[in-house]
Amino acid sequence: IPQEASSSPLFKRVLFLIHEMDMKVRFLPVSEENYRNWTALQGSPRHIVTLLARKISAHHINEVTRLVVDNGLNIDKITRLSGRVSLDNGNQSEQACVEFSLRGELADELTVRNAMLELAKTLDIDIAYQEDDMFRRNRRLVVFDMDSTLIEEEVIDQLAHAANVGEQVSVITESAMRGEIDFQESFRRRVALLKGLDVSVLDGIYDSLQLTEGAERLLRILKRLGYRTAILSGGFTYFAERLAERLGVDYVYANSLPVANGKVTGEVEGRIVDGERKAELLKEIADKEHIALEQVIAVGDGANDLPMLGIAGLGVAFRAKPLVKASARQSISTLGLDSILYLLGISERELSAS
Numbered sequence: 001i002p003q004e005a006s007s008s009p010l011f012k013r014v015l016f017l018i019h020e021m022d023m024k025v026r027f028l029p030v031s032e033e034n035y036r037n038w039t040a041l042q043g044s045p046r047h048i049v050t051l052l053a054r055k056i057s058a059h060h061i062n063e064v065t066r067l068v069v070d071n072g073l074n075i076d077k078i079t080r081l082s083g084r085v086s087l088d089n090g091n092q093s094e095q096a097c098v099e100f101s102l103r104g105e106l107a108d109e110l111t112v113r114n115a116m117l118e119l120a121k122t123l124d125i126d127i128a129y130q131e132d133d134m135f136r137r138n139r140r141l142v143v144f145d146m147d148s149t150l151i152e153e154e155v156i157d158q159l160a161h162a163a164n165v166g167e168q169v170s171v172i173t174e175s176a177m178r179g180e181i182d183f184q185e186s187f188r189r190r191v192a193l194l195k196g197l198d199v200s201v202l203d204g205i206y207d208s209l210q211l212t213e214g215a216e217r218l219l220r221i222l223k224r225l226g227y228r229t230a231i232l233s234g235g236f237t238y239f240a241e242r243l244a245e246r247l248g249v250d251y252v253y254a255n256s257l258p259v260a261n262g263k264v265t266g267e268v269e270g271r272i273v274d275g276e277r278k279a280e281l282l283k284e285i286a287d288k289e290h291i292a293l294e295q296v297i298a299v300g301d302g303a304n305d306l307p308m309l310g311i312a313g314l315g316v317a318f319r320a321k322p323l324v325k326a327s328a329r330q331s332i333s334t335l336g337l338d339s340i341l342y343l344l345g346i347s348e349r350e351l352s353a354s
Contacts, residue, residue: 195266214336
């Protein structure tokens with residue numbers, strides 16, 4: 001209402017209507033300066049900060065709020081995406097998620113991301129930051145690493161244990177996952193140690209593999225929502241293809257495991273699926289499906305996954321090593337794979353209603 005205009009008739013009318021509805025109302029004047037500041041903010045960049053944990057407390061929300069405000073961002077709204085906790089069974093909900101919708105200019109995005117990473121470590125929760133743009137709820141392709149991502153195990157370690165070279169291979173695997181040695185060289189060394197392994201053990205190893213928490217639910221929901229999916233693995237096709245069939249994954253790329261006379265040869269055939277190759281394959285699949293890179297989600301845990309995490313619109317380091325977590329734009333360590341749905345802004349209420 002302009003200052004020169006009389007507001008009394010309007011206020012009286014509102015008060016009369018409110019009284020009829022047996023309600024109360026409070027009027028707060030907004031100055032012209034405050035109104036101009038508010039309208040200017042409406043054109044500011046939008047951001048999403050997502051809190052993920054088994055339980056989220058008021059302390060967690062307070063600390064994240066402090067960090068957000070200290071960096072000059074305005075909170076539009078705070079929304080709970082996870083389901084309500086039952087009074088009859090306080091442990092019914094095993095995951096919690098709260099989403100902050102923000103506006104404002106970030107002076108230094110990298111500094112804010114690092115601050116969120118440190119705060120997440122201190123609070124033992126996950127804090128994911130992303131721009132709130134038209135692609136956020138319009139992703140169409142999700143690509144996964146296999147070992148320690150879709151499944152709990154590193155398959156090559158299981159093979160090494162069966163070949164009685166477990167300790168040697170584990171040392172090489174861990175070093176490669178931390179990014180300390182070249183993946184291709186580490187892969188060749190590990191496969192060479194498997195020479196002579198009887199192929200009869202492969203079925204047993206596959207049967208013993210454990211799906212990661214939330215993997216089946218996530219793939220089932222993604223399929224229902226029309227997403228295309230892919231496994232891009234530095235592991236072996238023998239396991240990746242069977243896993244893809246079980247989960248209904250559309251594309252599978254991994255390494256072959258050459259066999260001769262019923263024994264693993266210890267040799268490597270064809271181009272190794274390393275980090276660079278994963279990024280190339282992601283682009284190839286996206287091009288084939290006519291999907292923009294901004295509409296792609298990539299999920300992985302190792303240094304070998306960083307190239308594809310870097311080019312995807314949403315790159316998620318899942319239960320990753322510290323070096324990988326620090327290098328990725330988003331990370332999840334406290335919940336299962338299905339918590340990725342929260343990063344898309346999908347709530348449990350929406351999933352229950354569909």
